[in-house]
Amino acid sequence: MLNVKTIQKLKNNGQKITALTAYDYSTAKYLDEAGVDIILVGDSLAMVALGYETTHSVGMEEMLVFTKAVAKGVKNALIATDMPFMSYHSDVSTAIKNAGEMIKIGAKAVKIEGANDYILEVIERCVQSGIPVIGHLGFTPQFLNTIGGYNIQGKSFATTLEILEQAKKLEKAGVFSIVLEMVPEESAKYITDNLTVPTIGIGAGRYCSGQILVSDDILGKFSDFTPTFARKYADLSIIIKTGAKNYVEDVLSGKFPCEEEVFKLSKEELKQMKLYIGT
Ligand code: KIV
Numbered sequence: 001m002l003n004v005k006t007i008q009k010l011k012n013n014g015q016k017i018t019a020l021t022a023y024d025y026s027t028a029k030y031l032d033e034a035g036v037d038i039i040l041v042g043d044s045l046a047m048v049a050l051g052y053e054t055t056h057s058v059g060m061e062e063m064l065v066f067t068k069a070v071a072k073g074v075k076n077a078l079i080a081t082d083m084p085f086m087s088y089h090s091d092v093s094t095a096i097k098n099a100g101e102m103i104k105i106g107a108k109a110v111k112i113e114g115a116n117d118y119i120l121e122v123i124e125r126c127v128q129s130g131i132p133v134i135g136h137l138g139f140t141p142q143f144l145n146t147i148g149g150y151n152i153q154g155k156s157f158a159t160t161l162e163i164l165e166q167a168k169k170l171e172k173a174g175v176f177s178i179v180l181e182m183v184p185e186e187s188a189k190y191i192t193d194n195l196t197v198p199t200i201g202i203g204a205g206r207y208c209s210g211q212i213l214v215s216d217d218i219l220g221k222f223s224d225f226t227p228t229f230a231r232k233y234a235d236l237s238i239i240i241k242t243g244a245k246n247y248v249e250d251v252l253s254g255k256f257p258c259e260e261e262v263f264k265l266s267k268e269e270l271k272q273m274k275l276y277i278g279t
Pocket of ligand 1: 179
């Protein structure tokens with residue numbers, strides 16, 4: 001099973017880290033069997049699994065249910081889960097308690113967005129309590145309303161330096177890796193080259209220590225919108241719709257179920273039934 005040390009080793013050995021999101025048992029199992037290093041129960045599930053407009057609408061209760069399901073499906077990957085919006089912002093003790101709940105039900109790490117002084121304290125206390133933390137910088141979806149939209153971050157050298165400074169603070173607070181979201185690849189490279197912990201990019205170019213994407217985007221299951229940086233490796237929406245259409249047709253035409261798909265009474269019971277109904 002991968003852990004914080006083996007993830008760091010991948011970076012040290014110059015091997016790229018692979019990460020994808022999963023929200024349910026079966027998907028987690030397949031991603032794990034495919035050899036993904038980190039499986040993240042992302043709060044993107046608010047949109048792609050629950051149909052909300054932003055990640056703000058998902059809470060601890062839902063994240064716990066999805067995390068528990070994913071944890072059951074994974075044997076080898078490191079399971080990380082997102083701390084949802086407002087689950088770590090009110091005070092440090094609530095933050096630690098909530099992060100601890102995630103670990104108790106099977107997560108091996110939590111992801112926390114941002115790097116202000118309060119967040120740094122939360123991260124330090126988590127790590128001191130035995131809860132590994134992944135940081136998240138660049139575009140941070142939980143700050144959508146203060147950022148003012150889905151905007152690329154670190155577009156100038158000055159803002160790149162700001163992100164690097166935040167990343168160094170996260171590193172000092174004890175994170176074992178940092179997600180860099182929607183950052184120009186030159187900026188992401190500069191940040192990556194100046195850190196010890198691995199960076200895991202999403203829309204952050206080719207030079208991060210690893211890559212993460214939302215599996216529903218790359219497998220074509222979520223089709224409301226696809227970010228330009230997410231490559232489509234499959235189109236599950238077509239497979240699901242074709243399968244469902246064929247099923248509907250077969251039920252309507254009486255082709256489903258067929259002889260092999262039904263249970264039968266024993267000959268004796270059938271005889272008794274026929275005697276009773278007189279046929
Ligand atoms: O919620 C999410 O899916 C994320 C991304 C980094 C993949 O945070």
